Amino acid sequence: MIDRTRLAALLGRERQAYRDRNPRSAAAYERAKAHLFGGVPMTWMNKTAAGFPLYLAEARGARVTDVDGHEYVDLCLGDTGAMAGHSPTxxxxxxxxxxxxxxxxxxxxxxxxxxxxxxxxxxxxxxxxxxxxxxxxxxxxxxxxxxxxxxxxxxxxxxxxxxxxxxxxxxxxxxxxxxxxxxxxxxxxxxxxxxxxxxxxxxxxxxxxxxxxxxxxxxxxxxxxxxxxxxxxxxxxxxxxxxxxxxxxxxxxxxxxxxxxxxxxxxxxxxxxxxxxxxxxxxxxxxxxxxxxxxxxxxxxxxxxxxxxxxxxxxxxxxxxxxxxxxxxxxxxxxxxxxLTDDAFTAMIELATRFTTGVQAVIDEHGLPWSVTQLGARAEYRFTSPAPRDGGSSNAAGDPDLDDYLHVYLANRGVLLTPFHNMALMSPATTPSDIDHHQTTFTSAVTDLVA
The missing domain is CATH 3.40.640.10 (Type I PLP-dependent aspartate aminotransferase-like (Major domain))
Known part of the structure; x- marks a missing residue:
């Protein structure tokens, strides 16, 4: 159902916008190449949809700010390492x-x-x-x-x-x-x-x-x-x-x-x-x-x-x-x-349900053969339906171009997902407005793609 020519054009547009809005991160990455193997502290940090990683300036709660001054709703949360939120008091x-x-x-x-x-x-x-x-x-x-x-x-x-x-x-x-x-x-x-x-x-x-x-x-x-x-x-x-x-x-x-x-x-x-x-x-x-x-x-x-x-x-x-x-x-x-108390998990899971419901509504509206799966405070969308039942079929359902398009589209508008996949995680500091911001941006990304 996806026009691959249109997807390629949109991905190119978003990558150029990413480069234009993040000159300090780009420059920091170039300097690091002289001293760090792969140009990053850990080579998995090169998993980026747009050619270079964003560089961190500060992080609090469920928000991070990069060295170019852009603030993001952080749904990555260190791929669960910061499930408690950044620097909880x-x-x-x-x-x-x-x-x-x-x-x-x-x-x-x-x-x-x-x-x-x-x-x-x-x-x-x-x-x-x-x-x-x-x-x-x-x-x-x-x-x-x-x-x-x-x-x-x-x-x-x-x-x-x-x-x-x-x-x-x-x-x-x-x-x-x-x-x-x-x-x-x-x-x-x-x-x-x-x-x-x-x-x-x-x-x-x-x-x-x-x-x-x-x-x-x-x-x-x-x-x-x-x-x-x-x-x-x-x-x-x-x-x-x-x-x-x-x-x-x-x-x-x-x-x-x-x-x-x-x-x-x-x-x-x-x-x-x-x-x-x-x-x-x-x-x-x-x-x-x-x-x-x-x-x-x-x-x-x-x-x-x-x-x-x-x-x-x-x-x-x-x-x-x-x-x-x-x-x-x-x-x-x-x-x-x-x-990360019992009460905190209750609230986090409610937010993940809000996320899942919103994403499913967009999938249904456009009749996309995608799926979204929730595991407590964590949710993830995949470009296949029904959702995979094993690792092999889930791996086969991968779509790198769609992954990159959504990651860079969201990042350009202030939302971060886990770089390795389309995972969103809730923390005690995540708010309903954070989820709604993702929903608005995800809806826009899909609308641009299927228009």
Whole structure:
């Protein structure tokens, strides 16, 4: 239904407007190329719809301002890293007190804040014993090591086009012929992940049962809903069946709630009454300060503690000098206690519903074969209908030109989406007027496209 010639012309127009309105960001990017690999602090910052990234000047709440002085409604929110909003007051105060007031960001000593955070995460996610990291990637790595130690098995099962950070074991997908292949673009893999892992499509129970039947899978590492290839929701009964199959085959179940935390105060695990053996999480719980963690069920913790010869103190690799440091733990406590509260999630989810309803109305008005999917406080539109049921079909539905057009169109009018996909996330600081601004701009973008 899309006139590709018209799309190309509109995309060219919007990219030129972007270049014209952001000369300082363009100049900063050119200067950075002399000193930064790829011209950016992290190479994923080159994922931009218009040729160069916007440079940050300041951020507060759900708004950011770039170095050219343009203010944006930020629906990206650091791809969940700033789900609490930018620099929430309670977190800022706790960090200032810990770092500047009492001092001691990292001293290799525990703080009482850590006990509070562990108890609160246990309340939310239903697994009682917690340990901390600086990223969800590390939390996943350590959870995998524990699962292998506990089961004596080597393989990890993941889902095609899942996202668990840069964990080596997860970078494989289901190929066109159903085979298991290295994911395209996997850089410098230390070993072929098809030898360390098994992969199936989300919502495919027969495939899951087939792969678990080999008896060599230590753990299924899953997002309860796929999030980084577009939101893919579980079909009714699927997650219950996953739990039953993993138990039957002696396989641990790890829920990575880093992105699915948007589903509610306890992520999908809490919202849907799930019963994982291990939960991993990162990004959002620190309010912008690097933090993450993994939680263990009582049974898993008891079994690990009872294993003789398992070094969990020194050379076991389950930790890091800065993991659980006083500063990140203080940030986690403040964020969970005062910012990302149960009441805050209620309001955030209501705003995401407002977003979803508005986008669906535009899709329906123009009869577009698109879809929009909501996961709690997070929503995302895809250029296919019905919404994909697995990672492979979601990947196949990608349309880079449409993605770029909407991203740069919205940015030129003061709205930021996540660069990797069309994801919008709500924070406690997001307002109805922010959502309405997106709605007006999205409507205009679609009208220009189909006119």
């Amino acid at each position: 309670a977190t800022v105060d706790a960090v200032a007190e810990r770092f500047g007031g009492r001092g001691g960001a990292t001293v290799m000593m525990p703080t009482e804040d850590a006990t509070w955070v562990g108890a609160e995460l246990g309340r939310r996610f239903g697994v009682p014993y917690w340990s901390f990291s600086l990223t969800a990637t590390d939390a996943n790595r350590w959870a995998i090591r524990l699962a292998r130690a506990l089961t004596g098995r080597t393989r990890i099962l993941v889902y095609s086009y899942c996202y668990h950070g840069s964990v080596d074991e997860v970078l494989l997908v289901v190929g066109p012929d159903g085979s298991q292949v290295i994911r395209e673009g996997n850089v410098g893999a230390p070993t072929d992940p098809t030898t360390t892992s098994r992969v199936v499509e989300f919502n495919d129970l027969p495939a899951l049962e087939r792969e678990l039947a080999y008896g060599d899978v230590a753990a299924v590492l899953m997002e309860p809903a796929l999030t980084n290839i577009g939101i893919v929701l579980p079909e009714p009964g699927y997650l219950d069946a996953v739990r039953e199959l993993t138990r039957r085959h002696g396989t641990l179940l790890i829920n990575d709630e880093t992105h699915t935390f948007s589903a509610g105060p306890g992520g999908c695990t809490g919202a849907w009454g799930l019963e994982p053996d291990i939960v991993t999480i990162g990004k959002a719980i620190g309010g912008g300060i690097p933090s993450g963690g993994y939680g263990l069920s009582a049974e898993v913790a008891a079994r690990l503690s009872g294993m003789s010869g398992l070094d969990l103190v020194d050379m076991g690799g389950v930790g890091g000098t800065l993991a659980g440091n006083a500063l990140s733990v203080a940030a986690m406590r403040a964020t969970l206690e005062h910012v």
